[in-house]
């Protein structure tokens with residue numbers, strides 16, 4: 001029961017944190033504005049061709065006065081305008097495309113899915129035009145294809161890189177496809193009638209070449225030559241085929257790239273991307289006689305999201321419904337009236353979004369007394385359109401446009417204000433929930449450490465009734481206040497937590513024993529671990545000092561075992577140091593990844609032999625076969641371009657089941673905890689080796705060996721120093737210290753194993769290579785669960801070791817887990833105040849990963865303990881060598897905690 005409670009509470013706390021920062025902000029039930037033709041104005045272009053060169057930065061495009069893009073420069077001599085479009089971090093493909101075609105920077109909610117999937121539906125230029133066709137990578141197609149289209153499905157032709165005959169031939173594929181399409185007369189006749197229409201030509205090679213060769217290499221410029229020539233050829237083909245001077249062209253990128261060949265952050269190389277527009281309806285800037293490329297600081301700049309309203313105006317469409325950008329003025333070769341009306345539609349669409357939010361708040365019960373956005377209200381919005389019409393009728397277009405700009409700005413501010421309206425209340429209520437949860441855990445801990453069991457008050461009390469009534473009152477108020485349901489749920493969470501906590505109170509006597517000690521025991525490890533693991537990154541030091549202090553008694557009595565343990569601990573500390581403090585970490589060691597993996601596989605077999613473990617012959621065989629198959633699979637994956645034979649999959653999957661089921665199967669023949677532990681360890685290490693890319697399996701084996709040796713050394717030193725029977729008060733404090741000591745140890749080893757496994761957070765993507773021996777394709781669920789399993793396994797082994805070797809842990813597993821929760825929750829709460837939901841992709845990702853990790857620990861420990869209990873049920877522990885009557889219960893079945 002308590003496990004379920006801990007699980008549910010942690011899920012809720014995590015939800016509460018995420019809902020504070022990562023709620024979707026896209027508004028539903030919007031309607032499109034009128035088109036320009038409906039407003040009585042003829043658009044300057046009938047069709048728009050957009051070339052998106054993935055990953056091409058402005059610096060590469062503009063360098064050397066355009067001599068790297070000679071064909072585009074040829075076009076620019078006669079027509080067009082060049083500028084810089086500024087994207088914003090995260091500079092990734094998906095947010096870039098959504099900004100270009102949707103007109104807004106993606107929701108913070110998208111960070112939860114790593115900017116890979118649509119958290120909610122949105123409208124695009126494609127969708128507005130009702131006639132679009134695109135040639136793109138399947139990833140790009142997936143961003144747009146699943147959106148609601150209202151009866152005009154988007155047409156895409158797509159590919160995956162692996163389907164192409166040659167590497168770096170994505171652009172060739174796209175150009176060929178366009179040429180094929182346009183040389184078919186039927187297609188041209190059909191599309192000539194479609195007004196307006198949009199063509200998307202997505203060009204992936206620049207990104208791939210930038211990653212592979214870096215943007216300053218010769219190889220990169222060679223690819224750029226090819227791509228820019230293709231753009232020109234495609235342009236000429238369009239002109240030849242349609243031949244009506246009614247086509248507008250736009251070339252831009254989704255994001256840039258830094259000199260090292262990476263993107264995602266907010267450096268100017270990553271953020272500044274080229275914008276080249278030409279063809280029908282594009283106003284040319286004043287240029288010099290040689291048509292030199294414009295240079296900073298004279299070059300005109302737009303925000304990437306402004307392209308959506310600009311493209312819309314070019315072909316006479318209203319901006320996409322979720323657009324949050326204002327159209328830049330002066331880019332269109334149209335009448336002043338046309339430009340003013342286009343801007344007007346843009347502002348109407350922004351105001352309609354603000355209106356939804358203002359209405360939602362105005363309808364609320366306590367609207368009058370709560371803070372509001374004073375600069376914009378419904379009456380003012382109602383006045384806007386007549387005022388614009390009046391100014392337009394007067395012919396006062398400059399003033400009309402100024403008014404548009406002003407209202408547009410207000411609408412944007414208003415939207416931002418109301419989107420973050422409930423953030424502070426959410427922060428307060430989440431903090432309260434945490435504090436109440438701490439209180440509840442401490443009550444449980446006190447009750448468990450008491451000798452005579454005082455019953456809890458339970459839910460049937462007067463205070464529950466009062467709290468329930470308060471809860472109902474708050475729900476009603478939130479409902480009347482029109483608070484969104486998810487927010488409302490987390491706002492009343494503290495009340496629910498309080499009901500749970502007060503049921504934990506004892507009927508009589510102490511509420512919390514040793515409150516100050518508890519406070520220190522939670523805070524000190526939490527602060528140390530937080531700072532050493534995440535902030536100043538000296539986990540090796542924390543680890544070294546902790547294990548030495550823990551075994552300080554043993555240091556006085558040198559022995560062979562102690563020496564081996566010290567060597568292992570030193571090794572772990574050094575590896576931690578290298579992994580955390582030195583760039584590239586253990587990859588500096590001149591060994592290929594698969595060599596390390598093979599070594600760790602050999603070690604997985606040798607280690608139990610050296611330590612004298614005895615296993616059933618079948619266990620040896622299965623483990624060896626699985627590892628051989630794994631090694632062969634890794635070899636195949638490398639040589640045959642990422643494909644592995646189905647036999648290997650069959651072996652790995654069957655071993656995965658064998659690893660867990662065999663423990664139950666051999667349970668009867670292995671009644672001693674130590675023997676069963678050996679079986680668990682060998683199986684789990686083999687599973688780990690199948691999930692490993694390079695170092696993690698080897699490192700984990702070293703950590704586990706060190707852990708076991710350390711425990712043995714500790715237990716021996718404890719035996720030599722006989723603890724006398726102490727009086728009750730001091731004993732309870734000593735127990736409390738021990739709970740925290742083991743809780744801290746479990747957490748410490750979790751983080752040590754985590755960092756040594758080479759997961760580092762910003763690269764904590766679900767790499768398909770973790771699942772390469774299990775599943776041929778990328779799948780979030782399979783790869784994701786296997787990565788979770790990989791992170792869990794070291795902790796699982798550690799918990800099993802403690803559970804099998806230390807009677808104190810087995811007896812008090814619940815108390816120890818509570819202490820671990822307290823420490824890791826304190827870490828989680830601290831991190832909560834530093835979450836960033838905007839800005840560089842790497843920073844968002846790191847924040848989010850740290851938050852997720854400090855919570856995932858709790859789930860992992862909970863799961864680890866449950867598994868350990870199942871694995872090691874009905875085992876006997878070794879009797880201590882000396883005669884002790886206190887702890888020699890030979891069969892320690894599940895303890896007295898209410899499992």
Ligand SMILES: [Zn+2]
Pocket residue numbers: 055207208211263
């Ligand atoms: Zn890229």
